[in-house]
Amino acid sequence: MKVYLDNNATTRIAPEVFDAMLPFLTERFGNSSSFHSFGSDLMEDIEAAREKVAALLGAHAEEIVFTSGGTESDNTALLGAVTINPLKPGLVTLKIEHPAVLEAAECIKSKGHPVGISEVNSDGTLNMSSLESFISEQTGLVSIMMANNETGVIMPVEEAARKAHEAGALFHTDAVQAVSKIPLDVRLMDIDMLSISAHKFHGPKGVGALFIRKGIEIPPFMLGGHQEKGMRAGTYNTAGIVGLGVAAELAIKHLLEKNGGTGLLLERLESGILEKCPGAVIAGADADRLPNTATVLFRGVESEAAMTLLDIEGICVSSGSACSTGEESPSYVLTAMGIDTVDANTALRFSLSRYTTGREIDYVLEVLPPIIEKLRDISPYAK
Amino acid sequence: MWKYSEKLMDHFMNPRNTGQLLNPDGHSEVGSPQCGDVMTLDIKVDDEDRIAEIRFMTFGCAGAIAAASALTEIAKGKTLKEALCISNDQIVGFLGGMPEEKYHCSVMGHEALSMAIDDFRHRRDNTSEHLDSILSEMPADLAAAVGNGSIRIEHVHPMRVCVRFSGGDEGTVKAVLEKKLRKLAGKIVKVIVNR
Numbered sequence: 001m002k003v004y005l006d007n008n009a010t011t012r013i014a015p016e017v018f019d020a021m022l023p024f025l026t027e028r029f030g031n032s033s034s035f036h037s038f039g040s041d042l043m044e045d046i047e048a049a050r051e052k053v054a055a056l057l058g059a060h061a062e063e064i065v066f067t068s069g070g071t072e073s074d075n076t077a078l079l080g081a082v083t084i085n086p087l088k089p090g091l092v093t094l095k096i097e098h099p100a101v102l103e104a105a106e107c108i109k110s111k112g113h114p115v116g117i118s119e120v121n122s123d124g125t126l127n128m129s130s131l132e133s134f135i136s137e138q139t140g141l142v143s144i145m146m147a148n149n150e151t152g153v154i155m156p157v158e159e160a161a162r163k164a165h166e167a168g169a170l171f172h173t174d175a176v177q178a179v180s181k182i183p184l185d186v187r188l189m190d191i192d193m194l195s196i197s198a199h200k201f202h203g204p205k206g207v208g209a210l211f212i213r214k215g216i217e218i219p220p221f222m223l224g225g226h227q228e229k230g231m232r233a234g235t236y237n238t239a240g241i242v243g244l245g246v247a248a249e250l251a252i253k254h255l256l257e258k259n260g261g262t263g264l265l266l267e268r269l270e271s272g273i274l275e276k277c278p279g280a281v282i283a284g285a286d287a288d289r290l291p292n293t294a295t296v297l298f299r300g301v302e303s304e305a306a307m308t309l310l311d312i313e314g315i316c317v318s319s320g321s322a323c324s325t326g327e328e329s330p331s332y333v334l335t336a337m338g339i340d341t342v343d344a345n346t347a348l349r350f351s352l353s354r355y356t357t358g359r360e361i362d363y364v365l366e367v368l369p370p371i372i373e374k375l376r377d378i379s380p381y382a383k
Numbered sequence: 384m385w386k387y388s389e390k391l392m393d394h395f396m397n398p399r400n401t402g403q404l405l406n407p408d409g410h411s412e413v414g415s416p417q418c419g420d421v422m423t424l425d426i427k428v429d430d431e432d433r434i435a436e437i438r439f440m441t442f443g444c445a446g447a448i449a450a451a452s453a454l455t456e457i458a459k460g461k462t463l464k465e466a467l468c469i470s471n472d473q474i475v476g477f478l479g480g481m482p483e484e485k486y487h488c489s490v491m492g493h494e495a496l497s498m499a500i501d502d503f504r505h506r507r508d509n510t511s512e513h514l515d516s517i518l519s520e521m522p523a524d525l526a527a528a529v530g531n532g533s534i535r536i537e538h539v540h541p542m543r544v545c546v547r548f549s550g551g552d553e554g555t556v557k558a559v560l561e562k563k564l565r566k567l568a569g570k571i572v573k574v575i576v577n578r
Contacts, residue, residue: 302420304444308395311384330419342442345419378401378448380412380423380440 002314003360007200008149008177008293008351009318013243014202020246021204024239032236033227042238049245056248057194058185059211065231066241069208070176072221073195074100074143076210076232077172080218081141081193082108088140088169090114094126094155096333097145101174105143114138122338124153124284132163139169146178146194150320150333150349151284152293154182161190170216176200176208180251181262181290186211193218198240202353203247207240260354263291265361269350270294272365277372283334283347292352295320295334297343300382301375306348309371315364318349342381387445388479394449399456402438408541409503413495415487420447424455424495428503430538430545432462439495446485453477454492463500469493506541513567514544517560525563528555543573553578 004012013021030039032046047061054061067073078101082089091108093101095117102117109115116134119127126144135142142164147154161171172193175184180201186194193216197208212218212231225233254260273280273296283295298306303319310317320331330344350364376382387395407425414421420443427436437455441448453474458466474489475481481489514536517525532550539545544564548556553576564572 300442302442302444302447305395305448308384308445312396341419342421345442378398378440379442380421381442 001363004316005350006316006318007353010199011202011353014250017203017243017246021239021243024242046241049241052245052248053209056252057211058187063211063214065210065228067208067210068206070195070197071100073208073210074174075104076221077193078104081170085140090138091141092116092134092139093143094118095336096120096148120336123287124151124337125287126155135167139167141170143172146173146175147290149177151295152290153284154288158189181292198244198247201247201251204240204243207237207244254354262352262354265356269361276369295347295349298346298372300379301346301372303348305375313367320347385482390479391449394452395445398448398452400438404438409499411495411498415491422451422491422495424499426499434458446488450474450489451492510541511539517563525559528552528559545575548576
């Protein structure tokens with residue numbers, strides 16, 4: 001049996017998405033920027049996709065810029081926003097952001113601009129007083145992820161947005177992991193910029209979007225063309241954009257279905273693990289989390305060894321770290337929560353999707369406990 | 384997933400010589416600070432200086448567990464001198480190869496073994512020093528038991544010593560030596576008296 005529980009890494013393409021994309025990979029191969037209608041007609045499909053993405057985010061269509069994915073969206077938002085006002089070149093972000101944000105922050109810092117990295121609480125949530133301590137008059141942008149990719153912990157972005165706006169700064173959120181899993185609305189939450197990536201919610205890889213609130217002008221990240229009103233150069237990835245649109249449409253539908261019961265399956269998995277694997281601890285257990293993500297620490301059991309045995313049984317999960325070069329460090333997300341290095345090296349992440357079935361969860365609950373026990377038996381850390 | 388050989392996977396899934404020894408002659412605990420792996424190793428050494436029993440515990444990836452298992456298989460029955468010559472290449476070869484990025488996993492086993500042997504030698508030196516000091520001081524009760532005979536050390540092991548004795552009362556010699564060694568070493572050291 002093959003059980004894919006690594007949906008925070010990437011997801012399968014929904015059949016509806018695939019069907020919608022196919023014509024654009026075959027007969028309708030035109031360039032939407034062309035003069036002839038064979039190409040230019042494709043603009044209608046692109047605009048239809050834009051409407052769907054806007055609907056998912058509670059935005060207006062003209063506020064959506066298509067990108068190559070979450071990384072480009074994050075880079076565009078961060079590197080752009082700090083250049084808007086020379087008096088406000090500073091950035092404040094969070095210690096457990098995705099590297100797409102953290103490395104952009106490093107880049108901003110290397111240019112001599114003030115960068116503050118907020119701490120997290122032991123439950124994996126944003127430490128609000130730490131955030132406040134970094135926000136100053138110089139802060140041009142505050143960027144806080146909507147939910148963490150490893151723990152699934154949901155951040156208080158509305159409050160963070162308020163703090164940013166009080167200081168006259170813009171607010172960006174990396175919603176790559178959150179979108180489609182929890183309801184979100186850029187107007188209600190007062191968000192200025194928001195990043196998403198199609199392949200995290202059953203769309204294709206290599207396409208995403210950046211919401212930029214009307215009235216905010218940031219410089220483009222990709223240069224060399226007039227596409228997206230000059231905001232993002234490069235020939236339209238028509239098939240990808242259409243796929244993203246359909247994925248967004250499906251996400252709205254499944255959100256209305258209370259996440260398709262994924263939350264219940266996660267609960268079944270978590271309670272089963274806690275019951276059958278004594279000593280297991282769920283990271284951020286007390287915080288609000290995405291209904292599809294659980295990172296579990298199996299005391300004394302090195303995660304890569306466990307993943308290897310699970311892989312043999314057909315179960316795909318992930319860990320925050322990998323012992324590959326001998327220089328690999330444990331998950332910076334978990335250590336930021338105060339979890340020590342040894343325990344951080346015991347973390348396994350289970351991330352479900354709406355395609356996950358109860359039978360798959362039961363299979364994991366049957367296979368996992370003896371694997372954990374077997375490795376504990378030979379571990380000097382187990383006692 | 385790493386591409387592991389069949390033999391390596393066998394040693395990972397069915398590791399040999401796991402666990403701990405009740406009263407080991409040598410014990411070590413080593414860690415790899417880079418990747419957080421930890422390993423413990425226990426050995427029992429016979430009177431020919433051969434590794435008679437060996438047990439390990441590992442917190443580490445598949446490569447680290449298999450390498451530790453392979454090391455114990457290679458080391459078992461070898462003299463301490465021979466065991467110290469076991470190389471990482473030998474472990475990797477025994478396992479039918481290993482991804483290059485995982486070579487560092489096999490280093491830990493080698494370090495654990497040399498430290499366990501060091502620990503054994505240290506314990507033996509301790510016992511040896513205590514025995515030497517008893518025999519050179521020759522306290523009255525021991526002198527009485529030895530009488531006109533002679534006594535010399537034949538072999539020292541951390542847990543047992545062997546002496547060659549000629550003369551009168553070997554039972555008393557054994558009892559007196561054991562009592563004094565116990566007092567000095569703080570543990571039971573068995574005395575074997577050969578004639």
